[in-house]
Amino acid sequence: MVKNYNYPTYGDDKMDCQPFNNLNSHYSADYPRIATNLPLSLFYKRKKIKKVLYTMVTDNKLDSFEAADYQVLHQDKDFELLYILSGQLTNVLGDKEFLFSAGDACLLNPQMAHFERLDPACSVVFLNLSVTFLNELLKNIDEKGPLFSFLKQSLQSENEWQRRYIQFTKNLPTENKVVKILFDSLQQELATNKIGKKYLQKGLVLRLLAAFENSKRFTMQEFDLDSTKEAFLVNRVIYQIEHHYGNVTRQNIEQALHYNAEYLNRLLKKQTGKTISNYAQKIRTKNAENLLISTDLPIHSIAEKLGFSNETYFFQFFKKQVGCSPKKYRDTSKKADTID
Structure with missing residues (x-):
């Protein structure tokens, strides 16, 4: 509508x-x-x-x-x-x-x-x-x-x-x-x-x-249509990463924006200090944390929603990024920290 x-x-x-x-x-x-x-x-x-x-x-x-x-x-x-x-x-x-x-x-x-x-x-x-x-x-x-x-x-x-x-x-x-x-x-x-x-x-x-x-x-993300080409492209790269919940590759972004992946990677790192891969990991981790705290979804369902091939891979990724298992993170986080 x-x-x-x-x-x-x-x-x-x-x-x-x-x-x-x-x-x-x-x-x-x-x-x-x-x-x-x-x-x-x-x-x-x-x-x-x-x-x-x-x-x-x-x-x-x-x-x-x-x-x-x-x-x-x-x-x-x-x-x-x-x-x-x-x-x-x-x-x-x-x-x-x-x-x-x-x-x-x-x-x-x-x-x-x-x-x-x-x-x-x-x-x-x-x-x-x-x-x-x-x-x-x-x-x-x-x-x-x-x-x-x-x-x-x-x-x-x-x-x-x-x-x-x-x-x-x-x-x-x-x-x-x-x-x-x-x-x-x-x-x-x-x-x-x-x-x-x-x-x-x-x-x-x-x-x-x-x-x-x-x-x-x-x-x-705030956009100004009169901003520089570089600023505009960085915003589009960030949107692509956010839109796919961090489950996106440099090649995916290159195909979506029709710009060389290495060029886009340099622009993003210049503005944010992070490569496309680093930024995607950050977004994926943030979304996993939000789902663990704010929902009662089983961990395997969260892994599936975020595009992980299986629960074991999600466990390894999350522990590497956060320092503890998804279950421990959920159990030790305050349930009152809701998002609504």
Whole structure:
């Protein structure tokens, strides 16, 4: 499920947008610009056989329709947080393309020209946050984490030109129930007309932002489309490692990014001090620790989820990296150290 747009006419492609007449679109100097004219709204988009099912949840309303997938580079007047519920999609950001899978997310500032291409059976949810809503939400918030800092910096007038976004890569090969519950709760509060809904909506948005900032659930990477080529490539290498939970080789990354593996290895080591192999080991170890502490999964299941060929290999790897067996690590770690 993904976001709904107001569909103006582009060339010969005219779409019926009667249910969404509260959305506005006009052309900026370079791209059509889309606005909800609402402080807060949710959009869902689900790929069907030949068309896409669009659903919009706004103040006391829920509307939906089927149409072709909207694949025109555009800008939103709002900040946009998208979360992939199932399947995969390609996020086209300017002249670059990025693959997102279920459990991944992305936060775009209003300067980002973009559109999405959904694979079959893909569902995405979009949360649109107006500048006014965010300014009011964050004015008395003292959170200094990277996500909150990104939003506060992006809201400053001197940064309005920057083409920046944050990519969230899920750390664990398990379902993130907390994020889904928060989106469901926010949808219910948007569709209701009960007293106090505005306060509940703000609280749910804050909790959702905090959930995405949870480093045990997500790895956050901030991208600037105007950054140097080297910085951009290093971010893409890190994404590939995180996306595969550390179970990735230099050759895999070379094939994905179409750059020489040795060149990418040098760039990563220059910026992080770690080779691709070292960085992958670090991520694999971190994810194993998180699963051992935060779940009751059998050790053989954890080994399987992280791509180890068997439990014995996982045991040897973990003991070498951490200094004790997976069972001992789980038994001696505080069970209260949960990730939700």
